[in-house]
Amino acid sequence: MLKSTSPYELGATLYMPVLKKDALEYIAGRKLPKLRSMVLCLEDALLETDVLVGMDTLEKTLIRIGQVKEETEDKRFPLVFVRPRNLGMAKRIAEMAGIHNIDGFVAPKVRPGDYEKWVSAVRDTDLYIMPTLETTEVFDVGAMTALRDEFLANAPDRILALRVGGNDLMSCLGLRRVGKSSLYEGPLFYTISMLMGIMKSKGFDLTSPVYEIIEDGSTGEQVEQTWLREEVTKDVAFGFVGKTIIHPSQIDVVQNAFKVTRGDYESARKILAVDAPAVFKFGGSMCEPATHRTWAQRIMSRANVYGIVGEDETKAAYP
Template sequence: MSVTGSISAISLGATLYMPCLRDDLFSALIGVRRIPGLRSAVLCLEDSVLERDLQLALTHLAALLRTMAAREPSPADPLIFIRPRSAAMLDHILCMPGVEHIDGFVIPKAHADTMPAYLALPLHDRHRLMPTLETREACDPQSMRRFRDQLLAVQDRILALRIGGNDLLQAMGLRRASHRTAYEGPLGNIIANLVAGFAPWGFALSAPVMERFADAALLREEVALDIEHGLLTKTAIHPAQIGVIQAALAVPADQAEEARMMLAEDSPAVFAREGVMCEPATHRGWAGRLLERAEMFGIADPLPLRA
């Protein structure tokens, strides 16, 4: 399974989920009414579309793909992914004219028993996959270990693993408190376990959505915790969240300087900076990713946490 082109998960930024029921997909993504700041989007045919509306949603998607095929792509275009309902639906989508212009697919309800059906499909060389960890299997380390071993065989195809926070809570019969971050309830432990189970093997993970899209201060606090957990891209459900998330991904100037010092060719094996030990041998990976983030989202002063 070969993959052409190179996309970094960090470049996704705030990934906006958009139901395919929208009849303005091209305009909102690429056209004159493009959503400001949009870096990546997922066109959803799954939970956000009722069964009775599915044919209309597929018609809108087919129209978007035809329009994309008829134009020259631009470097300013956002990354576009499709979230099908099933492997059978993805097989149908792969036959649509223009699908080769899509960057990839988000795989719903992904685990070791469901993924082989998707991997068996005739994906285009450029298509990258983002499996979503959102079923009860994500709470079982043994199940996730089996899934990780399966994905290692196709790792160049996997752009990121998306953590489906609301579905994971639904599996436990819970709903997140609207005034707290995801890390202040049971979801926090699950996120930490998924990071520990996948990140050391080279997989990027995406942070779950925050439902309370009108609370910018809480969203900034949650993104700071996402970053601390190594989650450098996040799902968004409202355009207002995009700017907040991507501003929060900007790198504090002092951290950027520290990262440059660690990556310098003449850096000592261990040095102190403002009372903190810096050891390039152990911090080099962090430094490289931080500077990649700075290149994408710029340099900013540290954002204050909620009081």
């Protein structure tokens, strides 16, 4: 049986090479205790010559994760996913000892026709799959519609969220992010809007691409986080449930953006009340439970995970 996990629990997702020597320190929550999810990567972060040692390291890590969890009570651990190089590698990993100690797979470069094969690869596990949308097919509305229908027809509950691979999509266009700009001012704006319409309208959540600018190219100093903060604020408003990060300094910026304002919380609570009127005014806006119920439920989910802006973080379910 699949674990019951809210996609909002993903928060800021940190990718980490499987060969990183202190990876278990992050998994155990001893480093970056605010980290909510991480991906052990055997794809881009691993040289072809290191695949065998990477697989051996992963299996030892999977077993050790179980031991760490047994040794530590009443502690929140980050969600842990594995990103294999390909489907064949995923099948081998799914048979490893300790595989039940993680939460799922990040499936790279998923195209129409691929997802059913991923479901088959993990059929004997209780793991989630997070397909990554990062190929030229993502720009094709027809291809994405076909992929969505494939998701719907093959264990849709396996999908915790869809990951949008921003850098790979930019590479398809021969571009990369430069300067102080957000995702929403660039050429991917149409694409993410289209994905939201096609995927989210059928219940599939999405996570936002990484903001890869962390240092000033001329000075090497860490850049001010204003542009990241602006982008993740738009991510939340757009409907994304998490964001890939590449540096620990991005964790607080991303996860603070998912906190709920007191006004939105109270509005959601009133909309979900059993005795709510069919239409009423609150906070200067019209509230209509029949129309706004899903929004209100999502607000409550965010509040449960991240808390309310300006209030004690310990009131959240996962401080």
